[in-house]
Amino acid sequence: MEDEIQLSDLQHPTSEVKAVEHSQLPTQSYANSPQDLKSSLAANDSTLTAIPNEVEYPTGIRFTILTISLMLMIFMIALDTTIMATAIPAVTTQFHSISDIGWYTGAYLLPIMALQPSFGKIYSFFSIKYVLLCALLLFETGSLTSALSPNSSIFILGRVVSGVGAAAIFGGGMILISLAVPLHRVALYLSVMSSMYGAAALTGPPIGGLFTSSARLTWRFCFYINLPFGGISVLLMLLAFREPKREKTTLTLKEKIKKMDLTGTTLFISSMVCLFLALQWGGNSIPWSNSKAWGLIVGFGLLLIAFIALQFKLGENATIPPRVFSARSVILAQLIAILLSIGTNTHTFYLAFYFQSAKGLSASASGIRSLPYLLSVTFTELFVGAGVSWTGIYNPFMIIGTAIYIVGCALLCTLQVDTGEGNVIGYQILAGIGFGSSLALCATVLRVNVRDEHIPIAGVLAPFAPMFGGTLAASMGQNIFRRSLVEKLLQSVSPEMALKIVEAGARGGAGVVNEDLKGVVLESYNYAVKRTFWVSAVASGCAFVCTLGLKWKKIEKKRPAAEPAEVVNV
Incomplete structure (x- = not known):
């Protein structure tokens, strides 16, 4: 009760919803054959027929352009997450809104997560191409709104709009890939797509730090940069994507909406x-x-x-047919993705606070020091994707990966203000290897274990779990971080001074106290970061236990047409 009173006294309320996001590894839905595609696109409406049997996967230049378009979309959405990781402390300082860190993340992730199942229905009834184009326009509008925002409220509004657009882009991307990739290449192609997140993760923090540290560009260019990527993606998709032919439905617009x-x-x-x-x-x-x-x-x-x-x-x-979850592995894969996303979302954002607030580094230096984590994720994803494509088995990679992730998460909980750079790098690499070995494969598990008629639903459920994990991480992370920060500050300063430090923002806290109290501020931020990282440690342990329950299943190059789902016995 004492903590609650203190926190209530220090709370700087806001009535707005805020946003910024964390990234999730993009995930896809795939079709094994034109017949699979036919049943999958028609799954939600018997009057809709998907693709004629003679349709083949795109090849040559059209496949290349389509792939580049999708990769740019994924890169854009991922960059929108990673580039802000190093900029959030500056945003909180400018808007005096450290109490809104969770909103900056959650207001973007919440619409992505909540709207994923709905877009599975929307893509079943309406043109894939034009829904996807509208989604890109919506995402760009949200980015521009955040870039031009004069205050925190408008900034958050822009992030919410971008989140709605990103939700549709994820769902459309999953279905788009199902038109291009056979089942036995799922893991490899997924790894290539996920490497776009890795590319964004590698370039995002340094670029975000560069923008944030620049007096002329500022953190606002973290959003302006999305505009050219979106424009190029739209152009390439218009050139290469051919709408799958479907029999005309007799349903009116009102009837379609009713079925949604x-x-x-x-x-x-x-x-x-x-x-x-x-x-x-x-x-x-x-x-x-x-x-x-x-x-x-x-x-x-x-x-x-x-x-x-x-x-x-x-x-x-x-919206989500119950039979989709008739396989035990589908449920466990979703749970693993949620837990892993909780862990790494927490790491991504609060490592920036460790470097900038506890170590007193600049935003650009913080971005550079986050690269070991992101590099290890990227290269591990590519290695594991190739390994699964070669062996056809994903279980060993996920079990070993989550075990390594536990070690990395536990070590990150031991960070101190004076921890050596070599140790910090090593801890990040271990966590990155563990995460990269596991999360992208959750989408593979989902695709392999669902019936063909549920491919569209699986496609939109695949990114739902990581987004849900990211949203939980945003809420829990901010709650624990702020409570821990205040708790530690109150051991050394008055409530009034603690309020002043908190409201100064993550980068301004040390500047509002005397020289002899700067060490107290740094130690308080370090303590808050470590306490927040325990969320990741607990999540990693739970994820490891879940991987042990996955059904061992070899991915065949050609999936049997009538493969039954594994039913959970209750």
Whole structure:
């Protein structure tokens, strides 16, 4: 109770929703044959026929252009995450909004996560190309809004708009790839696509630090940079993408909208918002004993139960048909992706606070020192993707990878202000290898273990789990970070001074105290970062346990047409 009163006294409330994001490794949905594609695109509406049997995978220059277009889209969305990791401390300083760190992340991830299932339906009823083009336009509009934002509220609004666009881009990208890649090349192609995240992760922090450190460019160019990538992606897609032929449906627009399960979508989005707000506010702006906090938790549970009940009632017409989760490995793969994303989202953003707030480094120096983590993720993904394509087995890579991830997460929890650079680099490499060995393969597990008619749903569920993990990380991370920071500061300074330090922002805290108290500020930030990293350590252990439950299954080059799903016995 004492902590809750102190935190309430120090809270700088905001009524706005904020955004910035963390990245997730892009994930895809694939078709094994033209017939698979036919059943998959028609899965949500019997009046829609997907692709004629004679359609083949694109080849030559068209395949190359299509691949480049998709890679640019993934790079753009990933860059929008990683480039901001080193810029967030500067944003909090300019807007005096350190209490909104979680909103900067969550307001972008929340719409991506919540809208993923809905876009599976939208792409079943409407043109893939034009929905994807509208999504790109929406994403660019959100980026421009954030770049021009005069205050924190407009900044967050832009991130929400970008999140909606990114949700549609993810879903469209998954279905687009299903038109181009056979099943036995899933892991390899997924690794190539994921390498775009790696490329963004490598270039994002240094570029973000460079922009942030520049008096002329500032952090706003972290969003302006999205505009040319989006424009090029649109042009290439218009040149190379051919809309799959479908029989004309007799459904009217009103009937299509009715079949999109808007009630289920509303219930699901509402439940996710309740959960996010509960984790965001609980213990910060309001004590956990407050009726508002418990009301949000209860609301989340009731709304989620109502959504699940509705999905069972609607059956195959549901937003998420219950049969998609009839295989144990599908459930575990989603859970592993959530846990791994919680871990690395936490690392990505709070390593920036460690370097800039605890070590007192510049934004550009912080970005450079984050490269070992990102490099190890990128190269490990490519190696593991090739390994799975060669062996056809993913279980050993995921089990060993999560075990290594546990070690890396535990070591990062031991960071001190004076920890040597060699140790920090080594800890990041271990965590990066573990993460890179595991997360991208979750999408492979999902694709291999679902029925062909559920390919579109699997395609949009694949990025849902990482986004959900990222949203949870944003809420839990900010809650623990801020509480720990205040707790440590109050051991050495008055509540008034603690409030002044917190409101000064991550990069300005040491500048508002006397020289003899600067060490206290640095130690307090270090303590808060370490406490926050325990979220990653716990998540990594849970992910390892889940990998042990995955069904051992060899990926065949040609999938049997009537392969049954593994049913969970309850």
